[in-house]
Amino acid sequence: MAGVGPMTQDWEPVVIRKKTPNAAAKRDEKTVNAARRSGAEIESVRKHNAGTNKAASSGTSLNTKRLDDDTENLAHERVPTELKKAIMQARGEKKLTQSQLAQVHYFLSSLCFCSFL
Numbered sequence: 001m002a003g004v005g006p007m008t009q010d011w012e013p014v015v016i017r018k019k020t021p022n023a024a025a026k027r028d029e030k031t032v033n034a035a036r037r038s039g040a041e042i043e044s045v046r047k048h049n050a051g052t053n054k055a056a057s058s059g060t061s062l063n064t065k066r067l068d069d070d071t072e073n074l075a076h077e078r079v080p081t082e083l084k085k086a087i088m089q090a091r092g093e094k095k096l097t098q099s100q101l102a103q104v105h106y107f108l109s110s111l112c113f114c115s116f117l
Contacts (some may be wrong), residue, residue: 024032035042091101 032042
């Protein structure tokens with residue numbers, strides 16, 4: 001109800017403060033130029049590999065050296081030709097397709113479609 005009763009005013013001070021600038025605002029070009037004009041010290045540090053397309057670990061690391069020194073043969077063992085022919089003949093005698101063979105033996109049909117069958 002406006003206008004009813006004694007009117008009082010609140011004379012308590014209200015303080016409004018700006019936020020302190022964060023790190024990105026401190027690096028802003030305007031801020032840096034203002035600091036230069038005022039004579040403040042400005043420190044500029046160049047980061048290692050900054051502005052390049054090199055990874056931090058692009059040099060030879062222990063893992064790459066270990067892989068280079070590795071002489072182990074990592075090839076899979078091959079299925080003998082006799083086994084391939086025996087599987088093909090047995091499947092032909094029973095008149096099964098590769099997918100039917102896979103269903104009978106409960107494994108994925110993609111395993112039967114290998115080049116050796």
